[in-house]
Amino acid sequence: MTAATATAPLARLAPIALDELVERASLQTRIDRKYVVRATALENLLAGLDPDTRVLEIGGLRDFRYESVYFDTPALTSYWMAARARRKRFKVRTRSYVDSDSTFLEVKTRGARSATVKDRLEYSPDERGEVSPEGYDYAWSTLEEAGFDELEPTILVPTLITRYERMTLFVAGSASRATIDTGLRWVIDEQHPLERPDIAIVETKSGSRASDVDRLLWAHGHRPATISKYGTGLAALRNDLPSNKWSRILRRHFDVAPLSYTPTSVKDAS
Structure with a gap:
């Protein structure tokens, strides 16, 4: 069984339109918790969702294709901030909603209280693989406003591509959202994707309190995992990068033996 076929229990749930989802649970500032769930466990887990849970539906579709192109400095500042578990860190990416042919440049920042804030700029799908002059100005001004004034603006280069299918849930009981990502693919070289x-990555997005989906996952023995599509994927594909933070995930779910490192032996890119 694949993770994509294990989402069958969601077919019984009522739909929710995008406008209503945004109105009731936009959560641009939120606490995110991620879980890695094996396909063999996913179907049973989803069968336990509250019947009032609703699934995002647009144009008759519930499973949407996503592509993200991540950008970093030549020194991989964003990667190193995540790898060293800095409380303050950021990501810059274009996110393309393939089925609707729309793209945004997104800047995600995390502050000292672990709250994630996402700012985004409408972007041309044809430019999703690069940072345009307008995108460059937007990214660096957003980072400066978010308190990253210690960073010196420099070029941002494409570093990693991720592709997957996503279903989004609205959890009425806790006014929260959850996403289920399947068909996971990471790409540096198109000829050798990972x-x-x-597996599926289940991500809960709520305010300060845990959501009903978090509690359901905990009841089934799942705990939040240290995984980042960008950081973990890059560490899995590049054996020259240290990956201590994601070592357990890499061994258990990616069949990769992580490269250990001594922090003092690596130049601090930030």
Whole structure:
């Protein structure tokens, strides 16, 4: 069984339109918790969702294709901030909603209280693989306003591509959202992608309190995982990068033996 086929229990749930989802649970500032769930456990887990849970539906579709192109400095500042578990860190990416042919440049920042803030700029799908002059100004001004004034503006280069299918849930009881990502693929070289069809990444997005989906996952023995599509994927594909933070995930779910490192032996890119 693949993770994509294990989402069958969601077919019984009522739909929710995008406008209503945004109105009731936009959560641009939120606490995110991620879980890695094997396909063999996913179906049973989803069967336990509250019947009032609703699934995002647009144009008759519930499973949407996503592509993200991540950008970093030549020194991989964003990667190193995540790898060293800095409380303050950021990501810059274009996110393309393939089915609707729309793209945004997104800047995600995390502050000292672990709250994630996402700012975004409408972007041309044809430019999704690069940072345009307008995108460059937007990214660096957003980072400066978010308190990253210690960073010196420099070029941002494409570093990693991720592709997957996503279903989004609205959880009425806790006014929160959850996403289920399947068909996971990471790409640096299109000829040698990293694919994991046997797992799903479930992400809960709520305010300060845990959501009903978090509690359901905990009841089934799942705990939040230290995984980042960008950081973990880059560490899995590049054996020259240290990956201590994601070592357990890499061994358990990616069949990768992580490269250990001594922090003092690596130049601090930030």
